Amino acid sequence: MVNHGIVLDLVERLAAVADGATAAVPLGPGDQGPVTQTVAAWCARTGNELLEVRDGAAIIRRGHPPDPLAGLASGQMPGTRLWMYTNFDCNLACDYCCARSSPQTARRALGIDRVRRLAGEAVQAGVSELLLTGGEPFLLPDLDDLVAACTDALPTTLLTNGMLFRGNRLERLRRMDRDRLALQISLDSATPDTHDSHRGTGSWARAVAGIRIAQDEGFRVRVAATLPAGQSHELQPFHTFLDSLGIAPEDQVIRALAHRGNADAGLELTIESLIPEVTVTADGVYWHPVSADDTDQLVTAEIFPLAEAIAEVRRRFSDYRARANAATQWFPCA
Known part of the structure; x- marks a missing residue:
């Protein structure tokens, strides 16, 4: 009744x-x-x-x-892309490096065995793109093997400062798959002053030379700039310069300086404010590559199984978004 x-x-x-x-x-x-x-x-x-x-x-x-993850733009779903820190040591000591990399930084290499397993599990987990970063990956003597393990599985982007394309390292570059690999080279300005003030005297010229070498070798080249606040006036000259180098507009990446790592200023980025990009280092799985050297964004020290790590990132992200949505509910007064 x-x-x-x-x-x-x-x-x-x-x-x-x-x-x-x-x-x-x-x-x-x-x-x-x-x-x-x-x-x-x-x-x-x-x-x-x-x-x-x-x-x-x-x-x-x-x-x-509603599904807290509904409405994300294409490619923003956590686990669509997988980042791997191949190493943390670098030939440069940039004053705003989010990973605190330098020639004195411990390598903390991910290693070929883990990279190969991650690439294989990424396919099964629904990942569509792999991204390799550091540190400077071209310091690794087996980088061509690491890249091959990734490009055999999925389209891959390799981030580099572009300054080491000579000798044995150039030969490693030449062994990489041009059809499945894009190179993303760091360049912060259209002229040396701004770039060199953060990355070291002469680094701009060597990065530009690296861009040209990579292009001559037949690779797709993206260029990524980190711009601190107050330097937006440099955008148009920078884009004009990249156009002159033959960098496609969609391959010109501008990112804001983040207050992470070595940077003493920049955007304050927290787990609650960041759409996650699953990132793996030798130390575990992190929320985002910009904070992969910070314990506050360590998701789990267990890298494998990768699918479980991705699921945990999605679960936490869903919880954060659900709480944010709940905090903005209508409150009826009449």
Whole structure:
């Protein structure tokens, strides 16, 4: 028998809250079993959700919460791309390096065995692109093997400062798959002054030379610039210069300086404010490559199975977005 009193109470209390919000509906004294069954049946018919019964009341969510991950732009779903820090040592000591890399930094190499396994598991986990970064990957004597393990599995981007394309390292570059590999070379300005002030005297000229070598070798080249606040006036001259080098507009990447690693200023980036990009280092799985040397964004020290690490990142991200959505609910006053 339907308890019409409780049904009217349900309608009245849920009408006063926003979609996705909750209401507590008292069940009354006595045997609450039949009343709870009525509430559960009513929720099922009306598209609401009975969360629990406690302290003599039914806790009900109006409607069903939207998928917190719905509406993400193409490519933003965590796990679409997988970043790997091949190493942390570098031939440069840039004053705003998010990974704190330098010639004195310990290598902390990921290693060929883990890279090969990660590339294989990435395919099964639905990853569509691999990105290798450092440190400076071209310091590694087996970089061509690392890259081959990745390009055999998925399209790959290799981030580098472009300054080491000579001798044995140039030969390693020449052994890489031009059809499946893009090189992303760091260059911060159209002229040497700004770039060299952060990365070292002469580094701009050597990076530009590296871009030209990579192009001559038949690789797709992306160029990525890090611009501190107040340097937006450099954008147009920079784009004009990259156009002159033959860098396609879609391969000209501009990113803001982040207050991470060596940087003493920049954007404050937290787990709550960042759309995650799953990042693996020798130390574990991190939320984002910009913070892969910071313990506050370590997701798990267990790299494998990769699918479980990706699932954990998605779960946490979904929770953060759901809480943010709940904090902006409509509150009826009339």
